[in-house]
Each structure stands twice: as structure tokens, then as C-alpha cells.
Amino acid sequence: MVEMPKVILPAAEAAAPAPTFTGNRALQIEEPLIFEIGSAETSGVDFEEPAETETRLGGLERTDAIGLAGLSEPETMRHYVRLSQKNYSIDTGIFPLGSCTMKHNPRLNEKMARLPGFADIHPLQPEKTVQGALALMTELSRWLLELTGMHAIALSPKAGAHGEFCGMAAIKAALEARGEAETRRVVLVPVSAHGTNPATAAHLGFTVRAVEAEPDGTVSVDAVRAALGPDVAAMMLTNPNTCGLFEPHIREIADALHEAGVYLYCDGANFNAIAGKVRPGDLGADAMHINLHKTFSTPHGGGGPGAGPVVLSEALAAYAPVPFVRREGDAFRLVEHADDAPEGAAPFGRLAAFHGQMGMFVRALAYMMSHGADGIRQASEDAVLNANYVRARLADVLTQPFPEGAMHEVLFDDRFLKGTGVSTLDFAKALIDEGFHPMTVYFPLVVSGAMLIEPTESESKQSLDQFIDAVRALALAAKAGDAVRFTEAPRFAPRSRLDETRAARDPVLSYREKTPE
């Protein structure tokens, strides 16, 4: 085992250097807010005086100043570049946020997405001028359906949670067709679920019934059977679950659900652990969203809306929302209205104005095609291997609630901090001082002081070792009684510990001009 070579004395404990006159610390610039740099009286752009026009806004036109700060081009450029340099990103270092899958965004994806045939098109262009884009959507659909073993797809959802809504809306439509929408009102959700699952169910008017986990962190068939009844519409299950554990009984659970006329919604947030290894359709899933930004390496947030395509089983395929792409001979057509849908299809409606986030589609397909089927499988295997390497190397200094094994992420609890005066939050803050983005903390809620680490397949052994060495050194420091290192952290960040409680209780969300004191 490699321990940190030596503990470097923090600057605060050495003779503290005199502060600078500017507040800047070398390249760490104290950047003011844009309102504090610019002025509403100046502008970086020469506009001609607008011509006199007659307003048709019926008295609703703005008469007072907008109050936007005016900056020259170099001032604007510097402001945003300086802010961007304060960011920690996956291009800076390991980003081990569990459940978030912060994997590398390959540059090849970006190159493909910038091809003018994909980047410079508009959703309202005539169909015949965007055949290449429609072909790409068809090809992406084919890959996603093949990887998941499902029957139909909706590309339009704009995020994972939007995808959940889409999948559950398809389930609701199927229940309506069965005449059971009024009687089946309950959705089963395991206690370890992502918070979006119960929120989605509630948003669609269902009530949520929690399913307790077994002591080993997984959901048992018996617990599901006990929760079943004629009032149950669906179960929402994440596999691997948020404790980083594969649900080994999912096939039996799916069978028990289907026997009772209940649909299985599979939360695809952790698909990156099993893509190319297992097909959720074979496990009995009826609907699943796919976070392209997690499994298929598109940027988180998508540079605008994200993308959370939904795949549907044979039982739900007919209810896929419009629009979707249909191939007619050599041509691709967009089916925009339920009336144009093929025979037997009964789209439940429309989720978004247009057809989905094209930029993310291009990136995701570029990732799939550049990896190939074998590469996608290996990415899943490497993600699991990396998480288990982290687990193995930290097992003797941290504590694990479920030590039997992990998939793509590894969960620790706060028992190793007992009696140290250091909390999970303090531990995470100390990692900032060490130059790392902290892991996910306090999620899943079923574990006390949870720390969830997801390294992803992007990290090399060297990178993992650097991170692990820092966590090990901190764990040993906490146990050795060096609590100040934690409770005052971050000590070296541009801002030290923020008052998170006050920020939540009394948030200031828009700029307020400073009043002279």
C-alpha cells in the first residue's frame, strides 16, 4: 500500500504570509461580479439610435432602465475566462460523485457534434433536408434498443427525470387502456431509490408505497410480494441500486410484478454498470430511461437541455409518445401526430416541442460507434473494476455498510468517524483542500453519513491511486485527532466554509446593489 509520502504542514500553521494588496493570490484572482465591473451607462457595442416606432404592446412596454452591466469585449472575455478557471471539471481531475457518473467526454464526440450537417440544422426544416439527422436518430435508437433488449423508444425526453415521467406516463396509458387506471393507484419504490422516482410517481397522481431493503442492501422478492395488491400500478427499481449493488432477484421480482398485472419501471441511471453485459428487457423491465450523459459520455446538462431517451417493452411499445422517426423505403419520416401513427399504436401524447437534443444524440452515437459492442461491455467492466479497486484499497480505513461487493460505485458510511468530531460533510470539505471534487455525501439516505464514490472507467490506476491516497491520509488524520483539518476545511479554497444553512434558509438569488454603509 502506498501511503502519502509525508504530511505537508499547512501554510496556516507555518508563518502566515502577509495578505496581498489586491486580495489576489498569484493566479487566484478575486473576480468581482459582472455588475461590479461594468456599468449600465457604458456599452461594449455601438448601436445606432433606434428609430421612432409606435408601440403595439398596449402599455406593457418597459420604460425604466434594464440595468444590465455594459462591458467591453476584452472585459467580458476576461470575466468569464476567470470564472471558468475557478471551475472543477472532469477535464481538471477525477470527479468521483457517486450516482452521477462523471465520465470523460471524448473529444471525438465534440468533433462529430460540430459537423455543420448536425450543428446547423433547425427542427422546423423540411424533412427532406434533414435526412442525415433522422438517419442518425434511427441508428441511435437501434443501438439503444439492442443494448436494452426493448421494443420501442422515445428520444424526446430532455433528462433522466423527464424520461421517468415519459415511462410512467406510458404505464398510465397502458392502465387506462386496460380500464384499470382508477383502481391501480400505487407505485412501489424501494427506500434506497433516487428521489426523482417517488417525485415522478406523485407528479403523475400515483401514491407511493415504500419497499424496505434487506440488511444486505438489496430488495427481496418477499418484500415486493408483501407490498403487492390489486391497487398497485408499477414498481420503480434502479439496478444496480443506489448502494452500488446489483439486485440479484430482479427477474423474480419482475415475474411477481407481471403476474400481479404490475409494470416494472427500471431507473436506468446506473445502466453504465451493466451496458453490454445484461439487457434490462431480459430482466423484465417494461420501461427504462437512459441518461445519455451518464452511460454514453455526453456532457452533463447537455449544453442546454439534456437527453433522457426512454425504451419500452412490447407491452408498452404502443404508447410511445410522438414524435418518432419512421423509415419508409430509403426515406425517413417524422411522425408528428397520433393520427399518423402506424396501426395499433396509441401514443400517449407529446413531451417536448421538438424531437429531442440533437447535439446529445450525435455525441452518444459517436461514443457507441467508436467503442463498439465490445468496447461498451469493457467500459462497464472497467467501471466496476475501478470502483472495486477503490473499495479494496479503502476497506481497512473506512467503513462499508455492505462489504460484500460493489458494482460501478462503492458506498461507505460514517462509522469510521465515530468519536473523531469529524462529520461526513467535514470529510468531504477536506477533500477540496486536497484538490479533489468530493464524493457524493448523505446519499443514499438509508445509510448514516453516506459517502458514495463512483470513479468511472475514465480513471487510470495512477489517478485512482492519487485520490485513494488522499482519502486514506485524511481518514488516518481524522482518527489521529486532527479534527481542525476537517472542521475548518476548506482552508485553501478561494472561499472557506460557507454557511450552507443560511444559504438555504435565506437565499439571495439575484444581484442587489451594495448600499453605502
Next chain:
Amino acid sequence: MALIKYTEDHEYISVENGVGTIGITDYAQGKLGDVTFVELPKIGEKVKQGQPIAVVESVKAASDIYSPVSGEVVEINEILNDKPELINQEPEAGAWIYKLTLSNTAELDKLMDQDAYLAYASAEG
């Protein structure tokens, strides 16, 4: 003398003259950390035992409050709208969340008394 009972989800209910006063225990507020927001129920809302009725948000998590018994909400503690931190300061006194009229007092028998609850909470760690 009010009768005080506790749930496994760390709510308490103090019953006097058929009206129950409900909040979260001191143990629960300690686990939640600094409370930042309380979503109160509505007066007149009817609730069944074990159903979510309110939400307490802290810096760590948003937690549902499950009604310890069935009944109808008759009063809510509006001070919590402006001072959610009261939950941390005096959870089992001034920071009660809502009051309800009990529709089935037999449901109280399923809940823990103080000794049983303290043993339950200390076992949870």
C-alpha cells in the same frame, strides 16, 4: 396530563382531550442537521395513520413526516414558515408541526411509549 407516544419514523404525538400535537423528536432533529424549511399540512386535511403529511428539509435531506395516527388537521405551526430552525432548538416543545383531531384513538396502542422509543433510538445509533 398528556399522553405522549412515538413512531419508528421518529415523530412524537402528544394527546390531550382528543387532540394530538405532532412533531419530530430531538433524536430526529439531531440526525437531520440544520433544518432549512418545513412544508406544513393544510388545515382541514384528512390523513390516515402512516401517510406522509408534511416535509422537513435540512442541509442533508428532505424528509417526509408520516402522521402517527389518522385524523383531521386542525392547527398548523405557522411560526415554522419563518423560523424553521426552531425544529433544531426545541423540537419537542415550541416546534410542534401540526395538531389533529384523532379519528381512531386505538391507533395509539401501536405506537411506542417514551422508554420503548428511547431504547429504539439508541439501538439505531
